[in-house]
Amino acid sequence: xxxxxxxxxxxxxxxxxxIYASRYKLSNIIFGKIVGGTITEAHKVCNYPGxxxxxxVELGLTFEKQSKDLGAEIAYxxxxxxxxxxxxxxxxxxxxxxxxxxxxxxxxxTERNKLMLPDEDKYLGKGLSYxxxxxxxxxxxxxxxxxxxxxxxxxxxxxxxxIAKKVYLIYRGTELLGEPMWVDQLMTRTNVEIIxxxxxxxxxxxxxxxxxxxxxxxxxxxYVSADGIFIEIGSEPNALLSxxxxxxxxxxxxxxxxxxxxxxxxxxxxxxxxTTASNGFRQVVTAVGEGGMAANAIFKYLAQKxxx
Ligand SMILES: Cc1cc2nc3c(=O)[nH]c(=O)nc-3n(C[C@H](O)[C@H](O)[C@H](O)COP(=O)(O)OP(=O)(O)OC[C@H]3O[C@@H](n4cnc5c(N)ncnc54)[C@H](O)[C@@H]3O)c2cc1C
Numbered sequence: 403x404x405x406x407x408x409x410x411x412x413x414x415x416x417x418x419x420x421i422y423a424s425r426y427k428l429s430n431i432i433f434g435k436i437v438g439g440t441i442t443e444a445h446k447v448c449n450y451p452g453x454x455x456x457x458x459v460e461l462g463l464t465f466e467k468q469s470k471d472l473g474a475e476i477a478y479x480x481x482x483x484x485x486x487x488x489x490x491x492x493x494x495x496x497x498x499x500x501x502x503x504x505x506x507x508x509x510x511x512t513e514r515n516k517l518m519l520p521d522e523d524k525y526l527g528k529g530l531s532y533x534x535x536x537x538x539x540x541x542x543x544x545x546x547x548x549x550x551x552x553x554x555x556x557x558x559x560x561x562x563x564x565i566a567k568k569v570y571l572i573y574r575g576t577e578l579l580g581e582p583m584w585v586d587q588l589m590t591r592t593n594v595e596i597i598x599x600x601x602x603x604x605x606x607x608x609x610x611x612x613x614x615x616x617x618x619x620x621x622x623x624x625y626v627s628a629d630g631i632f633i634e635i636g637s638e639p640n641a642l643l644s645x646x647x648x649x650x651x652x653x654x655x656x657x658x659x660x661x662x663x664x665x666x667x668x669x670x671x672x673x674x675x676x677t678t679a680s681n682g683f684r685q686v687v688t689a690v691g692e693g694g695m696a697a698n699a700i701f702k703y704l705a706q707k708x709x710x
Contacts (some may be wrong), residue, residue: 438462
């Protein structure tokens with residue numbers, strides 16, 4: 403079978419593209435292993451219109467159900483390569499499967515930045531996490547640190563303060579940069595200590611993380627004791643497929659798109675957090691908007707092609 407659209411990624415942009423594609427009667431398949439994509443890391447989503455108070459996981463499941471009900475096929479696989487052969491895209495996956503499609507929408511989102519500390523990988527799963535929503539429950543009544551100063555870090559510290567005994571928020575900047583509403587909420591928590599103008603420079607512990615070395619002493623100590631560290635310092639686009647396909651990207655590797663979400667390669671569109679669109683405002687509302695626009699552009703493109 404040759405699908406009308408192969409949608410690579412399984413976040414909000416992907417499901418929105420699929421929902422619009424199915425309504426246009428375009429056959430489509432979504433590739434991705436995490437149902438809902440990055441939004442599943444959000445403890446709560448309160449800014450998506452119509453669903454005032456929903457967890458990220460629930461929102462992802464709702465998106466997937468709507469896509470499936472309308473006819474999307476779902477492949478819980480990662481796409482490792484895409485080649486254009488005689489005008490058709492061949493997609494190869496990590497399960498050694500091959501699929502064919504007339505067009506492609508890349509909705510591959512972003513990946514978490516690492517602190518780049520020497521022992522970062524050693525402590526992964528042994529006290530170190532990149533997802534507070536996923537791992538917070540393991541730290542009930544323990545002491546944890548969150549690294550970062552923007553929304554993700556502030557939200558994670560707030561959520562962890564409900565579970566852990568003590569939360570340090572360590573940020574290199576001079577003030578927190580999260581949305582004021584989230585920062586205000588964090589400030590009401592009595593078990594949170596904010597350490598500004600400081601960076602973690604080392605992780606130590608026998609079998610698991612036990613303490614974090616700081617770039618400068620805090621309360622006269624070079625270390626804070628912690629059972630867990632949550633790294634929330636932003637993300638960057640996954641550039642594997644855009645590299646392989648020769649797609650134009652900006653200096654930070656975000657895929658350049660025009661006002662229809664088209665890339666520089668005929669037959670390939672991109673939507674959501676991996677693109678330069680929506681003025682860099684990377685949220686669920688913009689991802690679903692871009693996904694819908696890409697499907698609409700493909701509907702017009704395929705209709706024009708079939709007319710010759
Ligand atoms: C902690 C946190 C809280 C947030 N809270 C909010 C909020 O309250 N409101 C809001 O609007 N936004 C929030 N966001 C931002 C929101 O999650 C993103 O803007 C949104 O998920 C972007 O959707 P997307 O579809 O572009 O990409 P993503 O959601 O990142 O999905 C892309 C998916 O594609 C997969 N993928 C990548 N490459 C491949 C491949 N080669 N093959 C198959 N699959 C692949 C990835 O694994 C990923 O699952 C939050 C983000 C975080 C981290």
